[in-house]
Amino acid sequence: MSNRTFTMIKPDATSKGHTGAILDQIIKAGFSVKALKWTKLTPGQAGEFYAIHKERPFYGELVDYMSSGPIIAAILEKENAVADFRKLIGATNPANAEEGTIRKRFATSIAENAVHGSDSDENALIEGDFFFSKLERF
Numbered sequence: 001m002s003n004r005t006f007t008m009i010k011p012d013a014t015s016k017g018h019t020g021a022i023l024d025q026i027i028k029a030g031f032s033v034k035a036l037k038w039t040k041l042t043p044g045q046a047g048e049f050y051a052i053h054k055e056r057p058f059y060g061e062l063v064d065y066m067s068s069g070p071i072i073a074a075i076l077e078k079e080n081a082v083a084d085f086r087k088l089i090g091a092t093n094p095a096n097a098e099e100g101t102i103r104k105r106f107a108t109s110i111a112e113n114a115v116h117g118s119d120s121d122e123n124a125l126i127e128g129d130f131f132f133s134k135l136e137r138f
């Protein structure tokens with residue numbers, strides 16, 4: 001069990017002005033920010049980040065969406081970070097997400113679901129390394 005996870009606030013949420021409220025909910029849930037970046041992915045970078053989903057029918061849509069506007073990328077720390085963060089964000093489809101979760105509050109559809117959360121310790125490390133150098137994390 002590692003104490004770090006990786007998140008993105010996705011383009012639908014940043015464009016609707018939910019960035020501050022989502023960061024607030026994350027911090028109030030006990031996560032501390034170890035790295036933070038406001039950036040925009042090119043289609044190539046979004047495709048590389050989501051390469052694991054290359055064979056899924058929605059891959060093209062996912063790449064278009066994730067490169068459609070600015071995002072926040074962050075590394076978060078908390079005991080049991082990966083599992084606790086997945087609980088905080090809720091189910092992939094906001095229609096199935098529990099009341100009070102970030103996706104229930106801010107997401108509009110299974111595609112535009114407001115936030116990303118790593119699904120394993122291994123992927124949390126890989127995803128954090130994708131965005132941040134050693135000098136950018138504390």
Ligand code: GDP
Pocket residue numbers: 058061062091092110111112113115116117119
């Ligand atoms: P997550 O781990 O909860 O983010 O879910 P997945 O790993 O299954 O999917 C990755 C991301 O792909 C999701 O967060 C959505 O943004 C997107 N996605 C998942 N299912 C669909 C779908 O059916 N259609 C589209 N367009 N996007 C999807």
